[in-house]
Amino acid sequence: MDSLIPTLAIWALPVLLAITLHEAAHGYVARYFGDPTADQEGRITLNPFKHIDPVGTLLVPGAILALSSLFGGGGMLFGWAKPVPVNFSRLRKPKSDMLWVAAAGPFVNFLMALGWALLAKIALSNPQSDYAMPMLEMGKAGMQINTVLMVLNLLPIPPLDGGRIAVSLLPHRLAWQFSRIEPYGFPILLLLLFTGILGQVLWPLMALFRIFLATLFGF
Template sequence: MLTNIFSQAGLANLLLSLPAVLWAITFHEYCHGYAARLLGDPTAEREGRLSLNPLAHLDPVGAICLLLFRIGWAKPVPIDTRYFKHPRRDIVIVSLAGAAGNFLTAFVCAQLVNFLPALFGSWGAQQFILLMIIINLGLASFNLVPIPPLDGSRILYVLLPPSCLKYYFWLERYGMIIILALIVLNVFPYLMQPIMSLLLRLLLV
């Protein structure tokens, strides 16, 4: 995308991507906070993060990566596991909630395409709804990668036996560096392309 970003089509795609990116990261974090609230943790609500305002969740670097590379992240919603009655189970539920929100968005958008195709007769409408699907699927899939601080790492933390936690804590220390290095080296597209292709085929039947 970077090679043609300043072409007419590239700029159009960039502009159409902006609302999709803002929705994807906002709803992702809102779902984390909402799930935590349902499980007894009011931290996100108390700190103003149980909100659909994009400014409450925006991480500039993560948003730019999502905009340009279709993989990215938002500012994590604060969670206090001391409020959970079943911490191990509830951590998994809250961690999966963000990706679930993005998958739900992609599913709803795909159903609009499948059942109301007349709404998407123009190139702009078709491109926007496709970007909504791709960006939400990309954000969900990327955040399930088990590298800290991504959501998948919290699930990994719960599932790991105590004897392996020292490796997790090492990974946690360097997780962000590893993620940025994998983005720069363009590794994630090769890992995620088969998953994205499969999900798109399942949704756009």
């Protein structure tokens, strides 16, 4: 319990920002390309309470952190927010604009990973500061959660963002056939998770991105 409270305190802000800003970005870009649905429902906002899913934003990440803190280990932390409503038929060019709407979420996670890496670099450059260690730990947490969400969401499995990007890029006939996978996307993801295949795919990609951050910021 002594280590659980500091762990939750360090991870709370990075997780909230990573999940909620990811969703808000989808709504903002959808509005830019002609679909005001998310805006009309008040979902283009930095207010995390508009995006929080009790299970995906709070319970699942909290449980993973609690188990990791109590029993050790480095399980893959992930979560989700309430999906921002997007009516793709209202986009000016539905098929091509879908790419930008879908890519917005992972791109924001990419930018946040850079921001948290910068915070960690600042902490490392001022090791005597009383705030250096909390800043470093929060920076590391921010890099990890945003890396996970970026890489996971770019997998080409509908309804993940990578699946929608694939639908946007494929020729019309193949795109239509591929999009029919969407109702089975979440069960497929769970199957990949429980068989260990998901980890085998994600860990190398995450490691490459961590190397990129380390090289860019000189860690």
